[in-house]
Amino acid sequence: VWGDQAEPIDVVGLDGDDTLWRCEDLFHEAQRHFRAMLADFADDETVDATLSRVERGNLALFGYGIKGFALSAVETAAQLAGPHLSAALVEQILDLARGMLSAPVELLPGAAEAVAALRDAGHRVVLVTKGDLLDQERKLEQSGLADAFDHVEIISEKNTVKYAELLRVLGCPPERFLMVGNSVRSDIVPVVELGARAVHVPYHLVWDHEHVGSWAGHPNVIEIANLSELPALLATASAVRPG
Numbered sequence: 001v002w003g004d005q006a007e008p009i010d011v012v013g014l015d016g017d018d019t020l021w022r023c024e025d026l027f028h029e030a031q032r033h034f035r036a037m038l039a040d041f042a043d044d045e046t047v048d049a050t051l052s053r054v055e056r057g058n059l060a061l062f063g064y065g066i067k068g069f070a071l072s073a074v075e076t077a078a079q080l081a082g083p084h085l086s087a088a089l090v091e092q093i094l095d096l097a098r099g100m101l102s103a104p105v106e107l108l109p110g111a112a113e114a115v116a117a118l119r120d121a122g123h124r125v126v127l128v129t130k131g132d133l134l135d136q137e138r139k140l141e142q143s144g145l146a147d148a149f150d151h152v153e154i155i156s157e158k159n160t161v162k163y164a165e166l167l168r169v170l171g172c173p174p175e176r177f178l179m180v181g182n183s184v185r186s187d188i189v190p191v192v193e194l195g196a197r198a199v200h201v202p203y204h205l206v207w208d209h210e211h212v213g214s215w216a217g218h219p220n221v222i223e224i225a226n227l228s229e230l231p232a233l234l235a236t237a238s239a240v241r242p243g
């Protein structure tokens, strides 16, 4: 297929956040509110830079997701406000996180149709997502797609080791696996390292941390504008060559 591979695709892995449903918009909006909360203590650039540094430092222990963000926001506020950090401000930050955790799930264009079409075409369709377990389960449930997947994998980190484990559990050789997602770091690079194929669906907002790596020119990767292009791409995959 593309990458001059002849193996048919058995399993299609789909990323959740910013591939099937919107996510980064929530963080973007929350960060805007967070800057306003700290306006008495620091300018916007300082708030952003401090939060980014604190989040990176905490990732290995807190993991991805809204709860990790909230803890890092409290730590950032403590650093910037010092002894002026009030209980009211901590409460505001927690309210911000609660709002994010209960925000309605908004599917991206073509997502539901693509999942249905892939299953109709005989592929096994698997959700592969990272972040808070509770939050990802809630989003899957609210998305209406819970019954559409053959398997759901919510993992702490998307790296080559985790993908290899997943393929072993699914009994799928890498040559027959395709991963579809918005993050080059999480959905593309570790997958093609295994010899599998990937479809990059860029999203207009990218968190700093995910803004790493490049697949430019890699023969196992192809880019589409949104998920509605995916079923036709797979159907005609043998005719496709990366541009």
Ligand SMILES: [Mg+2]
Binding pocket: 015, 016, 017, 018, 019, 181, 182, 183
């Ligand atoms: Mg994503």
